[in-house]
Every structure is written in C-alpha cells, then in structure tokens.
Amino acid sequence: MSSFTPDPAVLVLEDGTRYRGRAYGARGTTLGEVVFATGMTGYQETLTDPSYAGQIVLQTAPHIGNTGVNEEDIESRRIWVAGYIVRDPSRVVSNWRADASLDEALAEDGIVGISGIDTRAVTRHIRSAGSMRGGVFSGEAAALDDAEQDALVRQAPQMSGQNLSASVSLESSQVTPARGTLLGRVVIIDLGIKQATIVNLADRGFEVHVLPQTATIDDIRAVDPVAVFYSNGPGDPAASVDHVELLRSVLSEGLPFFGICFGNQLLGRALGLGTYKLPFGHRGINQPVLDKSTGRVEITAHNHGFAVEAPLEGVFDSPAGFGRVEVSHVGLNDRVVEGLRALDIPAFSVQYHPEAAAGPHDANYLFDRFRDMVVTHLDSKKDAE
Structure with a gap:
C-alpha cells in the first residue's frame, strides 16, 4: 500500500541549518513554523488537528506509519499540517482498519514531507534555538540552490501575529x-x-x-x-x-x-x-x-x-x-x-x-x-x- 520512493528532499531552517533526506508524501515545496510533537501514538489525530495549520510537524517517535490511516480516526475534514517530518516511515501497513498508507494520505492532501533524517538532532536544535520558520523541498524543488531555498524560508510569515x-x-x-x-x-x-x-x-x-x-x-x-x-x-x-x-x-x-x-x-x-x-x-x-x-x-x-x-x-x-x-x-x-x-x-x-x-x-x-x-x-x- 506504500508509495515509498527514494526521491531527494531537504529540510531547511531559517538559521540556514539543512537536513537532507527522502521525499515523503507529496512532492514540491512547503513553508511553515517547524515544531516537534512527542506523541508515540496517534499520528493520524495529530495530522488532522486543525491547530497544526501553518506548522511543519516533526515526530520525535522514530517509526511512523505502521498502522496506516483510516476513516474512523480523523479529527476533522482533512490533514492540516503544512509539512511532515519523520525518521523511519513504515513501508508496510499492518492494521486491519487501514484504508491507505500514511504516505498515500499525505500525497492525496498535498502535504509535502521528508523522511530519513535525524529527527533527534532537529529536535535538540529546536529545543536550543527555539521554534523557527522552515521549508521542506522535495523532488525537483530539492535541486534548488541553497540561496534560493534560504530566501523562500525567510520570506515565510512568522507565526506571531497570524490569525488562522x-x-x-x-x-x-x-x-x-x-x-x-x-x-x-x-x-x-x-x-x-x-x-x-x-x-x-x-x-x-x-x-x-x-x-x-x-x-x-x-x-x-x-x-x-x-x-x-x-x-x-x-x-x-x-x-x-x-x-x-x-x-x-x-x-x-x-x-x-x-x-x-x-x-x-x-x-x-x-x-x-x-x-x-x-x-x-x-x-x-x-x-x-x-x-x-x-x-x-x-x-x-x-x-x-x-x-x-x-x-x-x-x-x-x-x-x-x-x-x-x-x-x-x-x-x-x-x-x-x-x-x-x-x-x-x-x-x-x-x-x-x-x-x-x-x-x-x-x-x-x-x-x-x-x-x-x-x-x-x-x-x-x-x-x-
């Protein structure tokens, strides 16, 4: 059920820090405030929580997607996160309630994500420097030069002052x-x-x-x-x-x-x-x-x-x-x-x-x-x- 592919992707933070990995979900560019969530379970509830609108969510739990997604566990009418960051996405869905893989659900709602990066390192960086704007660039967008990616991230709106x-x-x-x-x-x-x-x-x-x-x-x-x-x-x-x-x-x-x-x-x-x-x-x-x-x-x-x-x-x-x-x-x-x-x-x-x-x-x-x-x-x- 998974559409896993090794397309390149890069996470860019507004301070210039970069993490290179693999595309997950939709391909393209997404911008938002990069934050981390420490939940060990309930990734579908997290993704469909409207409170995450405008944010690129990093899951600190290393293995994500093994139970896929289903129509019963959604909290609202769609996935709201601006982007998604995971370390080890499951390539196999192992749950009788699953209707699709998480990768497929992200792609269907146009959510650009990245996998295969050291999410612990990103979390420690954010805990030290604070939440900041960032961008995920995958597929062709991953090939943009660093200066162009940096400029896009720094042009994104700050969360402070936004009425969403x-x-x-x-x-x-x-x-x-x-x-x-x-x-x-x-x-x-x-x-x-x-x-x-x-x-x-x-x-x-x-x-x-x-x-x-x-x-x-x-x-x-x-x-x-x-x-x-x-x-x-x-x-x-x-x-x-x-x-x-x-x-x-x-x-x-x-x-x-x-x-x-x-x-x-x-x-x-x-x-x-x-x-x-x-x-x-x-x-x-x-x-x-x-x-x-x-x-x-x-x-x-x-x-x-x-x-x-x-x-x-x-x-x-x-x-x-x-x-x-x-x-x-x-x-x-x-x-x-x-x-x-x-x-x-x-x-x-x-x-x-x-x-x-x-x-x-x-x-x-x-x-x-x-x-x-x-x-x-x-x-x-x-x-x-």
Whole structure:
C-alpha cells in the first residue's frame, strides 16, 4: 500500500541549518513554523488537528506509519499540517482498519514531507534555538540552490501575529444531537474544532451547535444556548481581537463558558491578561499537569505555541472587570499556565486537550466538570425565578 520512493528532499531552517533526506508524501515545496510533537501514538489525530495549520510537524517517535490511516480516526475534514517530518516511515501497513498508507494520505492532501533524517538532532536544535520558520523541498524543488531555498524560508510569515482561524473554521453551522437526556444547547465557536470534542459534549446531554468563527453575539443568542465553548485552533491569540470581544459579551451575559487550548488563551485575553509565545511550545501526549484543586498530576495531550501570562499562586482580580480569577492548572515541566478558573462568573478553561482521542484520557473529567457547572447555573436560575 506504500508509495515509498527514494526521491531527494531537504529540510531547511531559517538559521540556514539543512537536513537532507527522502521525499515523503507529496512532492514540491512547503513553508511553515517547524515544531516537534512527542506523541508515540496517534499520528493520524495529530495530522488532522486543525491547530497544526501553518506548522511543519516533526515526530520525535522514530517509526511512523505502521498502522496506516483510516476513516474512523480523523479529527476533522482533512490533514492540516503544512509539512511532515519523520525518521523511519513504515513501508508496510499492518492494521486491519487501514484504508491507505500514511504516505498515500499525505500525497492525496498535498502535504509535502521528508523522511530519513535525524529527527533527534532537529529536535535538540529546536529545543536550543527555539521554534523557527522552515521549508521542506522535495523532488525537483530539492535541486534548488541553497540561496534560493534560504530566501523562500525567510520570506515565510512568522507565526506571531497570524490569525488562522478563518482558514480552518467551518463556513456554516452544524448541529449534533444530544445523546441521552437533553440538558440544553451548547454553542461551539469553531476556531479549529476536533470531532472528539463534539462527541464528548453530545455524550453529556448537550445538543451541539458548531458555529463558524465569524459568529456574532446575535448568532449565539439565536441558538438560545445554556453554555458556550471555544475550541482549539491555530495562530496567535493576540491576533484574534474579534473573538476576544465576542467572549467578553458572552461572559457579560452570564453564559457558562468552557475553553480548550486556543480557547484558554482567548479566555485569558478576555479577562484582561496577556499572552506570549513559548520558545518551542508543548506538543505531544505525555505532558504532566497539576490540577491545583485536587493535587492530582495528570498526563495530558498538548498542542500549543502560546501561553497565558498570570500569577501561578493565589487569587487575583480580572483586569477586564470579571471578578476574581485563579490559575487552576500548571504545567510541571516549565511552570506554564495550563488552566484558568473564574470565581465570580461560570467560566473556566484549560490549555491542553481533555478530548484527545488518541489518549491519554486523564483529563476527560473536565467535560463532566463543565456539565456540572452548567447544571448548577441552570438550577440557580430556576431558584431565582
């Protein structure tokens, strides 16, 4: 099932570092921010996660592609990564669920990749120098002279300042029925939604209305939801001014809110906090996070290059006037804010992925916490009436 060929390819970083290997997937040129993901499994979920739009993803796990790809494990409608870097691609697909090889899937979606390079060396370089722009040149493009390749890489846009939600969001709304007893409607603002999030919310009694990233507060009111959810997504949260203002309107109306990943960063900005770019980000499925409310350490799935600026200890006032706030979760590798909880309004968020279909599932309880928050809010409204 594999279309493996020895066509040449080269990975070029913006500092001039080069790694020569073999073409993988589509042939041609691709540009983007080069990042590494530490997941040992779940490469199909990684590739179809819209949060990776604009990024050339390097897998630190050395052997990729042995289970092929299938129609059940995709998280969205296509592969979103700008490019793909692996060390040892499997030449044989060995799984009864496979519909095609990974190489074939990459080629079908036009994803230019490279294999056969020392991915450990590239990872160590990025960990030292930080994530940077890069390009993969394969086939005829691999024969371009070094100066021309370098110029193309350095002309590519930086991730900072980019608003990429429009490139991954649905253009029209979609509705998924609740499973079991109906609790109410929840609006998801699609900034790069993953199917697993929709499933988790529907399983907890929500009728899920996914609205495009262009939605307004009037669009949300028209659904008459019991809660609002902001999804994960790509880009710089500082460039999503409209989504921050929309969220402030949601919070001002008292609607319960839950945000994941990009949604966490946008909640931070809506509360009046700042965000900043991490040196090389968190990507993978083995990141330790402390839930401060329970003292429990969870192993979690991450995909983010930006983080919220907030004091890790104690309670502080929202600079935007939404009452008291605390950091609810902290990353134990580098003390990065991994969650926020508002104490005077029904709103919280996490920076990682409790919905991660490929696992781990340590943090899946957060969907139950969201449901409980909505139930409490609805009960308080009934009591007030």
